[in-house]
Amino acid sequence: MSINSTLLSAKGVNVSFGGLRALHDVYLDLHSNEVVGVIGPNGAGKTTLFNAICGLVTPDSGSFSFLGKDREWPQTNELAKLGIARTLQGVGLFPDLTVLENVMIGAQKFAKTGLISAGLGRNKSDEAELQQRAMTALERVYAGALADRRASTLAYPDTKRVAIARALVSEPKVLMLDEPAGGLGSQDIEWMNGLIRNLTSSMSVLIVEHHMDVVMSVCDRLYVLNFGEVISSGSADDVRRDPAVIAAYLGTGA
């Protein structure tokens, strides 16, 4: 794949919930090794767009392509195989499992034994490999020391690291982060920015974020949604100067 080829592309996406139009003719392209941000006021449709890509919401219409091939919208259970990983706004760790186990769950696609033969105990090498991969992913987010803790005992910023590790462990081509900086202090945000920039050497990152500082400093390109439509897109500077964006954020109507 050549540098900057289009990795993921969505066009003409329409989603409605009953009578409510959540997305209207939305489009988005993600090239390899770039960070793209989706921003917009509350209720603009950012998370709905993520959910459509993840198979949690079925679009009424719209086309989807991945790795240059047109295809159906992905089903949630295909994402890991396709190479798409996502974190959730609410973090979504399993509180009763250890940190290592939480991350191992994201690595299931590398297990060679099927579920049933694993249940029959024929999985020694698999378990070791999954643990190894999980540990590597944890170290990548500097959370290796937390491996044996129960997830419910972690401090909030640490849960965010672990959630990212669980997404990274599947070695995705596209990493989707839903509000990675939400609820973090400035030091953690700085750390998160650095991490996201580093990740682009091996994957592309798609971010939904409220935090303008984060978006402006890490994203190569931005899409601005308002009332379910793309009102602007381009580099951070372009978007910042776009009158339509200023109007949307100041609420004066474009």
Next chain:
Amino acid sequence: MIQFINALLISIGAGSIYALMAIAMVLVWRSTRVVNFAQAGMALLSTYIGYELIQVTGNFWISLPMAMVLGAGISALVEILLIRTLIKHSTSGPVAGIVPIIATLGLLGLIRATIGFIWGNQDVQIQPPLSKVGFSVGSETLALSPMNLLVLGTVLAMMLVLGFIFQKTHLGLSLRASAYSPEIAQLAGIRVAAIRTIGWAIAGAAGAAAGLLQTVNGTGALSPDSLEFSLLLTFGFIAAVIGGLESLPGAVLGAFILGLVLAITQIYISGTLVFIVAFVLLLLVLLIRPQGVIGAKVGRRA
């Protein structure tokens, strides 16, 4: 003294069978959020199949594991054909959440009718593979027979296997994660639909073992409207609730607590009070510790 020792021994014997049933109910609840009222019916069907296998092979020791495998298959089919469809299509309206639960009541009737149709309404008899005469110490006879030991051994083996699966395999990890949150599990790449079916299958195997062992440990008689199987469902469910309905170790602990309380009632008070005492215990747990004896105060557990 010997009376008290016997109460303990009876409680362990009865508790182990309730434990198998409670394990089945917890597995089904965790994987699909369904209280399976047909669990005992499915166990009854598996026990009739076990009876046929014993007729054909003449060997209890081969028939027990075979009945468990077939019980797992039946349970998996019920999940795939009935429960999965109902969960998928009943998504709105006031009864949406309980449609699959009501369906298991219907399934119970269907299974009983089917059994009556195939095997008739007369009792069939299964011979016990081991002696049911209690061991004696001096002049006293203990309420512990080789048959009781078989039941206990099977339950322990089943618990060890389940413990291994849940703690040491990625199947177990998937089962635990899916029980906590199917949505997040799916996003993380777990095939939740397959995991649900496997949860039901393991429950079916545990139920089959409970049914067959209870029958050979009891009178050996088997009929489509067997009272013993209705009690098995009731006591298994109460044990699961005592354990918090979410936890497998909790279900086993709940089963032994229930077994002990019922054995003491039976020996020191009266056998006719057993049912009432069980319900009082259930009500007390629901009022005082609705999260179960070892449950945390959270909705779902991984």
